[in-house]
Amino acid sequence: MSPRTKEQNEAIREMRMHQIMQAAAEVYLEKGIQLEIRDVAAKAALGYGTVYHYYKNKYMLLEDLLWDALYRAESAVGAALAVEGGGLQKAESFARLLLQQCIQDPSVFILLKTVADNFHHFPGNRFSKLLAEFQGRIYQPFVAWIGESSVSSSPEKTANLIFGSLVGCAALNIHHDRRGELDAEGVMDMIFSGIQPKER
Known part of the structure; x- marks a missing residue:
C-alpha cells in the first residue's frame, strides 16, 4: 500500500x-x-x-465554528444582492435566506445567537475581529438596505428587531426539535408586513 499523497491527507483533514x-x-x-x-x-x-489533535480547547473549536458559520451565512445571503427592487425587497430576501440557513445549518444559528448575546459566554476579547467582520459583511449591508427603503426613521433599530425575531423563531424551532416545521416564508411575510409604511 502506497503512502497517502499530500492532497489525500488534506482531504482527510x-x-x-x-x-x-x-x-x-x-x-x-x-x-x-x-x-x-x-x-x-x-x-x-x-x-x-x-x-484534541485538531483543537487544543473548546474555545479554539468554537472560534473556528463561528468563522466558518460567518462564511456560510455570507454565501447563503449573497442571492439577495440579485433581487430586483429597492432596499426593502433586498432586506426581506436577505432575512428570509438567513432564517432558512439558520434552520439548515445550526452553526449559523449559533453565530447569530452568539452575536446577539455579544459573546458574553466567551472569555477575553478574542471574538472582537469576528464581531467586526459580522458587522461589515452581514449586519451593515442589511441596515443600509432598510435605510434605503425609508420605512423606518431608525434603520438600525428596525434591523435589530428583525435579527432578534430571526434568532427567536429559529431558537424555538431548533430547541424544540421542530426544524422542519418553521415556515420561513410565513415568518418573513409577517415581520415585513409589520414594518411597511402605514397608509394614511
Whole structure:
C-alpha cells in the first residue's frame, strides 16, 4: 500500500474538521458553552485524541465554528444582492435566506445567537475581529438596505428587531426539535408586513 499523497491527507483533514465542527454545533445546541472536547468527540464518533489533535480547547473549536458559520451565512445571503427592487425587497430576501440557513445549518444559528448575546459566554476579547467582520459583511449591508427603503426613521433599530425575531423563531424551532416545521416564508411575510409604511 502506497503512502497517502499530500492532497489525500488534506482531504482527510478537511473531512475530519467538518465532522468535528458539525458535532460541536450539535453539542453546543444541547449544552451551550458547557460543552467539552470529549462531548464533541463522542458525538462525532471519534477518539478524544483525534479531536484534541485538531483543537487544543473548546474555545479554539468554537472560534473556528463561528468563522466558518460567518462564511456560510455570507454565501447563503449573497442571492439577495440579485433581487430586483429597492432596499426593502433586498432586506426581506436577505432575512428570509438567513432564517432558512439558520434552520439548515445550526452553526449559523449559533453565530447569530452568539452575536446577539455579544459573546458574553466567551472569555477575553478574542471574538472582537469576528464581531467586526459580522458587522461589515452581514449586519451593515442589511441596515443600509432598510435605510434605503425609508420605512423606518431608525434603520438600525428596525434591523435589530428583525435579527432578534430571526434568532427567536429559529431558537424555538431548533430547541424544540421542530426544524422542519418553521415556515420561513410565513415568518418573513409577517415581520415585513409589520414594518411597511402605514397608509394614511
